Amino acid sequence: PARAIIVVAAGSGQRLGAERPKAFVALAGRSILEHCLDGVFGMHEATQVIVVAPAALVPEAEEIAFRAAGAARDYVSVVSGGATRQESVHAGLGLLLDSVQTVLVHDAARALATSDHLARVAEIVEQTGGGVVPGLAVADTIKSVDAGDTITGTVDRSALRAVQTPQGFPREQILAAYAAGGDDHTDDAALCAAHGFSSIVVAGDPLAFKITTPWDLQRAERLLAERAA
């Protein structure tokens, strides 16, 4: 395959506060990871799929990933992650096949992201030859505050985007950025930017929201129930 997607699922899910690591928490009767893989395996282009899981849950993640892959299981692997998201992505990058030219990095916690949303990012990477990040306009008015919470200003919202995943990059750019490493960046585009590779923001999808808190999990449950009805 010329494309790969690294699905990072190795986080503990502190803010969700469930009994299990977040990607393995039930959402409408199946794990968050299984829902995420519905979108991944729904893409039409041949794609290498690399799932990054907590070390103790690699066998369970393999079972989930192979079941989701069906006949496409030749290009599926699971690897254990690290203490930070950046380390987990780095672990996943170690498994890239030589044929892969376009790399997507996707949060398992964005369980309802559609196949079209994932594929569009890859397509734009291939068209532009640069990094691509889906994002949404910011709806709320954003204030800056000082240490005492006194408002110091209103930030120009038109210049802001709330970004999602997958974030997509040409292979050599993301490999060079991760090989050089650096301070822990919260997303892949930030690490690439730190090494001189710029990215563009393209239209995101509200369905690609991240399940972070119990409220987000309820929202995902409701959306799936409406879809089934």
Ligand code: CTP
């Ligand atoms: N992730 C990972 N390895 C880590 C930390 C995070 O693979 N060491 C993954 C998570 O599994 C998740 C994605 O990165 O799919 C986005 O991270 P986040 O939503 O912050 O998940 P957690 O770190 O698990 O949650 P929290 O920050 O609330 O603990």
Ligand code: MG
């Ligand atoms: Mg986290």
